[in-house]
Amino acid sequence: MIGQLAANFPGSTWDSVPKGSFNYGAGGVNSWRSICGGPNGGSALLAQLGAPTAVKDEFNAWYERNLFPSNGAYDDFAGGTWTPGGSATGGWGTASNMLVPPRTGAPQAKPNSLLCHASHARWEEAAGGYYGNWFQTAPAANGGIAGAGGDRCSKLVYDCVKKLCELINDWKAGTLPTGALDPSATAAGCMNSSCHNGATPATAARPVNGKMKCTDSCHQ
Amino acid sequence: MDSKRLSRRQFLTGAAVVAGAAALPGITNIASAVATPATGFPGVLTPWVPLNVTAAARQGYEIYRGKHAPFQSG
Numbered sequence: 353m354i355g356q357l358a359a360n361f362p363g364s365t366w367d368s369v370p371k372g373s374f375n376y377g378a379g380g381v382n383s384w385r386s387i388c389g390g391p392n393g394g395s396a397l398l399a400q401l402g403a404p405t406a407v408k409d410e411f412n413a414w415y416e417r418n419l420f421p422s423n424g425a426y427d428d429f430a431g432g433t434w435t436p437g438g439s440a441t442g443g444w445g446t447a448s449n450m451l452v453p454p455r456t457g458a459p460q461a462k463p464n465s466l467l468c469h470a471s472h473a474r475w476e477e478a479a480g481g482y483y484g485n486w487f488q489t490a491p492a493a494n495g496g497i498a499g500a501g502g503d504r505c506s507k508l509v510y511d512c513v514k515k516l517c518e519l520i521n522d523w524k525a526g527t528l529p530t531g532a533l534d535p536s537a538t539a540a541g542c543m544n545s546s547c548h549n550g551a552t553p554a555t556a557a558r559p560v561n562g563k564m565k566c567t568d569s570c571h572q
Numbered sequence: 573m574d575s576k577r578l579s580r581r582q583f584l585t586g587a588a589v590v591a592g593a594a595a596l597p598g599i600t601n602i603a604s605a606v607a608t609p610a611t612g613f614p615g616v617l618t619p620w621v622p623l624n625v626t627a628a629a630r631q632g633y634e635i636y637r638g639k640h641a642p643f644q645s646g
Contacts (some may be wrong), residue, residue: 353623353628353632355587355631356623356624356628357617357623357628359615360621360623361621362615364613364615364617365613365614365615366613369613372635375635378636389636399612400611400612400613401612401617402614407592424629425633428599428626428629428630434630436630436633436634436637437634437637437638453631502636502637505636506633506636506637507633509632509633509635509636510615510629510630510633513628513629513631513633514625514626514628514629514634516628517623517624517625517628517629518625520623521622521625523624524620524622525620525622534606558634
């Protein structure tokens with residue numbers, strides 16, 4: 353996206369932004385499994401573009417509730433007009449790594465969280481675990497067992513970039529999303545519950561702030 | 573090396589210039605130094621040139637797959 357912004361607006365600041373600026377986000381920031389690189393890099397881009405809060409919230413809330421990965425990357429590949437690792441990739445990666453195609457029919461899971469750890473673990477659970485069928489039968493052409501997780505996250509990036517572009521194009525065309533948060537993160541949910549805004553301060557937990565989904569993530 | 577050292581006169585002249593410049597209101601105004609930092613990149617991107625959704629998604633896949641997937645086993 354940085355490359356496109358640079359190409360679309362020559363001479364702008366985007367022209368001088370290193371295209372790998374957000375690569376650190378992979379694996380939840382240098383493999384720390386904190387915030388997923390999708391919402392991380394996407395939020396940074398939206399901030400630099402000056403996007404309204406509704407757009408930013410929509411992107412993150414969509415990530416929480418969306419089933420990842422979609423089969424979009426595979427469908428695109430199967431359409432025959434895209435060979436991953438083709439000339440469009442420029443200097444990214446190496447040829448041998450770039451030619452791994454998307455695998456079709458991957459198990460899907462809702463992250464219910466922005467955290468890489470939760471997002472990936474939920475997907476891995478849906479996939480039957482590391483010793484489950486999806487991992488163990490991963491074709492060599494898709495990177496084998498070691499490539500199963502990478503296949504999922506590559507396709508998740510495809511999905512996130514697609515959504516992000518759509519949101520930005522819509523916003524620039526004058527259409528704003530609702531930016532609705534997960535119900536649990538609203539004043540009608542946990543924020544104003546007896547737990548966090550109780551009438552008896554001595555027994556209620558302290559008020560909290562945040563926009564993340566509360567239930568089915570950290571709180572069960 | 574000695575030829576590059578400042579003479580007393582040169583030093584005093586330079587110091588006077590700096591002191592004089594500092595006395596100018598426009599230069600002593602430190603507002604810019606303490607102003608709220610910009611939160612977005614400067615420049616207005618108009619007219620907006622729509623992003624190519626498919627091309628961007630493809631490149632996102634390729635960047636991640638090529639750059640990180642070999643290091644992630646799940």
